[in-house]
Each structure stands twice: as structure tokens, then as C-alpha cells.
Amino acid sequence: MxxxxxxxxxxxxxxxxxxxxxxxxxxxxxxxxxxxxxxxxxxxxxxxxxxxxxxxxxxxxxxxxxxxxxxxxxxxxxxxxxxxxxxxxxxxxxxxxxxxxxxxxxxxxxxxxxxxxxxxxxxxxxxxxxxxxxxxxxxxxxxxxxxxxxxxxxxxxxxxxxxxxxxxxxxxxxxxVSPRFRPASPEAIQAVRAKYRLPERFILYVGTIEPRKNLTALLEAYAALQSRNTQHAARLVIVGKKGWLYGGFFRRLRELGLEERVHFTGYVPDGDLPAIYSAADLFVFPSLYEGFGLPVLEAMACGVPVVCSNTSSLPEVAGDAALLADPTDIRALVAAMERALTDEALRASLRARGLERARQFxxxxxxxxxxxxxxxxxxx
The missing domain is CATH 3.40.50.2000 (Glycogen Phosphorylase B;)
Known part of the structure; x- marks a missing residue:
């Protein structure tokens, strides 16, 4: 049998x-x-x-x-x-x-x-x-x-x-990493941009809104980044549904006056994620702790530069294909995000290394x- x-x-x-x-x-x-x-x-x-x-x-x-x-x-x-x-x-x-x-x-x-x-x-x-x-x-x-x-x-x-x-x-x-995660066509990117009203330039986070994801630190880093370059700073897009104990995050969002600069899509079907990743200027994953951290590899597979935490499993998963930063150090997060947004040679290198890294999983x-x-x- x-x-x-x-x-x-x-x-x-x-x-x-x-x-x-x-x-x-x-x-x-x-x-x-x-x-x-x-x-x-x-x-x-x-x-x-x-x-x-x-x-x-x-x-x-x-x-x-x-x-x-x-x-x-x-x-x-x-x-x-x-x-x-x-x-x-x-x-x-x-x-x-x-x-x-x-x-x-x-x-x-x-x-x-x-x-x-x-x-x-x-x-x-x-x-x-x-x-x-x-x-x-x-x-x-x-x-x-x-x-x-x-x-x-x-x-x-x-x-x-x-x-x-x-x-x-x-x-x-x-x-x-599922094979569907790959750089999307311009037509697919245009379609999700219209469907979810995505801004022309944006920094992306994908995941549940919950405390261990450390999104309050991402807000702090994003606010600091905005203060450095208000003319050309990308918007922040958060893809994912509310999880639990998220009150502090939304309270800090209001305190920082970022309601108009942070765009929430809510839950997004898996089929739309590759094009959303591909449309982003930068993917940031500032978790305090991850058992694995699959969104990091999904972003890499779509050709997006990645900044992520230097804690728990994330260095193991990201290898040398991302910029790593201490998730409790706002200055370090800001510096990594700014480099990944403005240094074109670095961006090209991160894209290439990310695509190769994702293929290994x-x-x-x-x-x-x-x-x-x-x-x-x-x-x-």
C-alpha cells in the first residue's frame, strides 16, 4: 500500500x-x-x-x-x-x-x-x-x-x-522562492500601480503589521529620511493586513505627521505581489526577529535592492545581497536606506546579487x- x-x-x-x-x-x-x-x-x-x-x-x-x-x-x-x-x-x-x-x-x-x-x-x-x-x-x-x-x-x-x-x-x-517572483513587465507594474494607487517612487515593506516587525522604527527612519530630502524622497508603502498589538504603530504614525506620506494597501493577493515588489525603489525589512524572512528573498527575486535587519536569521538568508542594519539603531537604518536609494552603482550591485541569491532557494x-x-x- x-x-x-x-x-x-x-x-x-x-x-x-x-x-x-x-x-x-x-x-x-x-x-x-x-x-x-x-x-x-x-x-x-x-x-x-x-x-x-x-x-x-x-x-x-x-x-x-x-x-x-x-x-x-x-x-x-x-x-x-x-x-x-x-x-x-x-x-x-x-x-x-x-x-x-x-x-x-x-x-x-x-x-x-x-x-x-x-x-x-x-x-x-x-x-x-x-x-x-x-x-x-x-x-x-x-x-x-x-x-x-x-x-x-x-x-x-x-x-x-x-x-x-x-x-x-x-x-x-x-x-x-516561488518562480512567480521575478522582475515584472512594465504592463504588470502599471496595472498594480493603478489598482493599488501606488506612488511613482516608493519604499516598500511587505508583511503583517505587528510589534516584532519593528515598523515603528521604520516610521522613525522614514521621517528622518524625509527631513533630509523633502523634494525627492520616495513615499512609504506598507503591504499587509493588521495583525495584533498594532495600536502603538498607528499612534506613532500620527505623531510623526506621516498620514499623507505612508500608503497602506491592506491585504494583497499573492498574484499581485511580484509586480508590487518590481515597482518599488527599495524594499526594507526591519524586523527584530525572523525565523526565516521570506519577503527578503521575494524582493530580491524581483530585482529590488534590499535593506534588512542584521539580527536572527536575516543575515543567514540575505547573505551579501542586502544592506544589513541594526533594527534598533535608527541612524543605521537611515544611512542604509539613503545609500540604497541614492548610490546607483550600489543599487545595480544589490539587484544583481539579489537575483543570484534568490535563485539558491x-x-x-x-x-x-x-x-x-x-x-x-x-x-x-
């Missing part, structure tokens, strides 16, 4: 930003690349807000009809009480947890993807209930899993240091190495 693998696609149907991108791109590649495997889709919530995309929508499904809170609480209680949840996954050989929740399984082998430990290092950037759940359950999930996939060496080091997880249990598998390779982890867990 063919191997039966259950993939947790909950991040996709619940639009969980970076987790959704990871789950969608990786599992799509797995399904296409390994047709001999019997793939099964799993998600919680009987009526999720977002349908699964093709080809994932054609997979047989296991669905827990509960919402997020009940599913999380049930999983936590089952772990504490030592009660198996195998009944949800009968006939499955392996379950892959693509987000930070692992059912307690006894007869089903498990692989757990660890994206980051932000809640541990920057607890103030998480809602209290989410922080409590992850603090309580993350070490249990990591120990219970048969194998752990970390999306960067940084994330692996964090897990080993924080929880004493054996290094040999964790395999680092980088995320990839593919979902095909990520899927291939993920299947190797499955086989290691299941044995011969």
Missing part, C-alpha cells in the same frame, strides 16, 4: 501570513513531486474562511469541526493527560505539523516544522493567550515529534539552546529534503 501522509493545511485556510505561504508552497510541491504518496489534507474548522488552492483542494480531507481555541485547548489537554488523538488520523502513517500545533499521536509518526521562537525572546510582541499557549506547549511539541524541521540554522540553534532538543533531531530545510529542494525526513522517520 502507498505511504499515507497527512499534511496540516490549517495555516492556508486561516490565512496565517508567512505560515500560510510555507504550507501552501511546500505542500503543493510535495503533492506534485510525489504522486505515489497518498496525501491527505487536514485542517480545523468545518467552515474555514479561505478555500484550499489547486491541487490541494482535490486531496481527501480530515477535518476537525472546531474553531482554533477549542482545537488548541483539546490538544493541550490531551498532551497533559496522555490521551491519544489517533482517532482523528486513522490509517495515516505520518502527520506533518506545518504550524506550531502537534496533536498527541501514538501510532502515527510525526514531523513538526519549527518556524521561530519569537514568543520566547520577544514575549511582549505576542498576545497573552497565544504567548501562554506556546510557552506551555512548544517544548512538549518539540519533544513529542519524531523529527523537527527548522527553517533556518538560527531557529535550530534557538531550539537547542532554549529547550535542549538534540541537534540530530532537527533538520534545517530552507524555505524557497527553491521549493523543489525544500520538498525533496522534506521527503527525506519523512523516510528517515518511517524507516526502511
Amino acid at each position: 502507498p505511504l499515507k501522509v497527512c499534511l496540516d493545511l490549517s495555516p492556508i485556510v486561516h490565512q496565517k501570513a508567512g505560515l500560510a505561504s510555507y504550507a501552501r508552497e511546500l505542500t503543493t510541491q510535495l503533492v506534485v513531486m510525489e504522486p505515489g504518496v497518498s496525501w491527505v489534507a487536514f485542517h480545523y474548522d468545518r467552515y474555514p474562511p479561505t478555500p484550499l488552492p489547486s491541487p490541494l483542494d482535490a486531496l481527501p480531507r480530515r477535518v476537525v469541526p472546531w474553531g482554533a481555541y477549542r482545537w488548541r485547548l483539546t490538544t493541550a489537554l490531551r498532551h497533559f493527560l496522555g490521551l491519544s488523538m489517533d482517532g482523528f488520523f486513522q490509517g495515516v502513517d505520518l502527520f506533518h505539523a506545518t504550524e506550531h500545533l502537534l496533536p498527541r499521536l501514538s501510532s502515527v509518526r510525526t514531523v513538526f516544522t519549527l518556524h521561530d521562537l519569537i514568543f520566547l525572546f520577544y514575549p511582549e510582541t505576542h498576545k497573552p493567550l497565544n504567548r501562554w499557549f506556546l510557552t506551555l506547549m512548544m517544548p512538549r511539541f518539540l519533544r513529542a515529534a519524531d523529527a523537527v524541521i527548522a527553517v533556518s540554522e538560527c531557529t535550530k540553534r534557538d531550539a537547542v539552546r532554549a529547550y535542549g532538543i538534540p541537534e540530530e533531531k532537527i533538520t534545517v530545510i530552507y524555505e524557497g 527553491t521549493w523543489e529542494e525544500a520538498a525533496k529534503r522534506t521527503v527525506e525526513v519523512y523516510h528517515q522517520v518511517l524507516g526502511p
Whole structure:
């Protein structure tokens, strides 16, 4: 009988930003690349807000009809009480947890993807209930899993240091860049410029509006940049929906008087992102902490110069293809942004190095190495 693998696609149907991108791109590649495997889709919530995309929508499904809170609480209680949840996954050989929740399984082998430990290092950037759940359950999930996939060496080091997880249990598998992220045509750029009312020149940020993204520092740096060159300074465009604990960001936006200089698009479908990246003069990603930092590579793949933080996984991901700056040092951010906007030789070099860097990260390779982890867990 063919191997039966259950993939947790909950991040996709619940639009969980970076987790959704990871789950969608990786599992799509797995399904296409390994047709001999019997793939099964799993998600919680009987009526999720977002349908699964093709080809994932054609997979047989296991669905827990509960919402997020009940599913999380049930999983936590089952772990504490030592009660198996195998009944949800009968006939499955392996379950892959693509987000930070692992059912307690006894007869089903498990692989757990660890994206980051932000809640541990920057607890103030998480809602209290989410922080409590992850603090309580993350070490249990990591120990219970048969194998752990970390999306960067940084994330692996964090897990080993924080929880004493054996290094040999964790395999680092980088995320990839979808082929659709490439320099867009002038026609595509013109179309998104009109659709989202984008300014002629702009600095771009893509991601959720939440504390760890350090967007208040980006506002401070942008305001300082404006004061240096008010005649030709580019506008600031923020692409992404509101996440949580974003009140301080909008308060600082008003205090700096930037309401007319900062343009918000809200949520943007993935299909429009390559042209928006391509239209930008500069991409800035000032996060305090990232488990991987996929938008950096997406911007590079579209030929945009990048400035990003010199913390956590970002130096590992960006290599020498971006200007790195301390995200807590506004002067350093301003200096890096100004150089990347005004030094034409540097801009050309960053574009070339960025395109080459992005080509090194593919979902095909990520899927291939993920299947190797499955086989290691299941044995011969």
C-alpha cells in the first residue's frame, strides 16, 4: 500500500501570513513531486474562511469541526493527560505539523516544522493567550515529534539552546522562492500601480503589521529620511493586513505627521505581489526577529535592492545581497536606506546579487529534503 501522509493545511485556510505561504508552497510541491504518496489534507474548522488552492483542494480531507481555541485547548489537554488523538488520523502513517500545533499521536509518526521562537525572546510582541499557549506547549511539541524541521540554522540553534532538543533531531530545510517572483513587465507594474494607487517612487515593506516587525522604527527612519530630502524622497508603502498589538504603530504614525506620506494597501493577493515588489525603489525589512524572512528573498527575486535587519536569521538568508542594519539603531537604518536609494552603482550591485541569491532557494529542494525526513522517520 502507498505511504499515507497527512499534511496540516490549517495555516492556508486561516490565512496565517508567512505560515500560510510555507504550507501552501511546500505542500503543493510535495503533492506534485510525489504522486505515489497518498496525501491527505487536514485542517480545523468545518467552515474555514479561505478555500484550499489547486491541487490541494482535490486531496481527501480530515477535518476537525472546531474553531482554533477549542482545537488548541483539546490538544493541550490531551498532551497533559496522555490521551491519544489517533482517532482523528486513522490509517495515516505520518502527520506533518506545518504550524506550531502537534496533536498527541501514538501510532502515527510525526514531523513538526519549527518556524521561530519569537514568543520566547520577544514575549511582549505576542498576545497573552497565544504567548501562554506556546510557552506551555512548544517544548512538549518539540519533544513529542519524531523529527523537527527548522527553517533556518538560527531557529535550530534557538531550539537547542532554549529547550535542549538534540541537534540530530532537527533538520534545517530552507524555505524557497516561488518562480512567480521575478522582475515584472512594465504592463504588470502599471496595472498594480493603478489598482493599488501606488506612488511613482516608493519604499516598500511587505508583511503583517505587528510589534516584532519593528515598523515603528521604520516610521522613525522614514521621517528622518524625509527631513533630509523633502523634494525627492520616495513615499512609504506598507503591504499587509493588521495583525495584533498594532495600536502603538498607528499612534506613532500620527505623531510623526506621516498620514499623507505612508500608503497602506491592506491585504494583497499573492498574484499581485511580484509586480508590487518590481515597482518599488527599495524594499526594507526591519524586523527584530525572523525565523526565516521570506519577503527578503521575494524582493530580491524581483530585482529590488534590499535593506534588512542584521539580527536572527536575516543575515543567514540575505547573505551579501542586502544592506544589513541594526533594527534598533535608527541612524543605521537611515544611512542604509539613503545609500540604497541614492548610490546607483550600489543599487545595480544589490539587484544583481539579489537575483543570484534568490535563485539558491527553491521549493523543489525544500520538498525533496522534506521527503527525506519523512523516510528517515518511517524507516526502511
